[in-house]
Amino acid sequence: YAASRQGLDSRITWLQADALKLPFDDASFDLVCCQFGAMFFPDRVAAYREAKRVLKPGGHFLFSVWDRIEENIFADDVTNALARIFPHDPPRFLARTPHGYHCL
Incomplete structure (x- = not known):
């Protein structure tokens, strides 16, 4: 349509x-x-x-497209901070967003 x-x-x-x-x-x-x-x-x-x-x-x-999550300072900082707070089960929801598809 x-x-x-x-x-x-x-x-x-x-x-x-x-x-x-x-x-x-x-x-x-x-x-x-x-x-x-x-x-x-x-x-x-x-x-x-x-x-x-x-x-x-x-x-x-x-x-x-979006770049790697490491290139998005805010998303990377939040992901790393959450990993420090919850080391045994870090929330990875931002890492599962489309940041993984990038061009070199």
């Missing part, structure tokens, strides 16, 4: 779509952009394949 909404710039139309099954023709775009979504794809390979499918030859797939 796709729902469109006109933005402030009339040249841009926002669409909600499934990253694993994009509702666009092959080779439709020069650029596919994904901000803080790639780490939530249920099947990353399939989503990347879809991004490639809708890109024109020579097009680019630009995506951003």
Whole structure:
């Protein structure tokens, strides 16, 4: 299902779509952009394949993701403080967030 909404710039139309099954023709775009979504794809390979499918030859797939938890000072400090307070069973909920998917 796709729902469109006109933005402030009339040249841009926002669409909600499934990253694993994009509702666009092959080779439709020069650029596919994904901000803080790639780490939530249920099947990353399939989503990347879809991004490639809708890109024109020579097009680019630009995506951003969170870095390692050690690079997020606040989350890392909280995780380490909790590990000191609860050494036998440290809460690791922040370590299970998407910090683990990063690009080098």
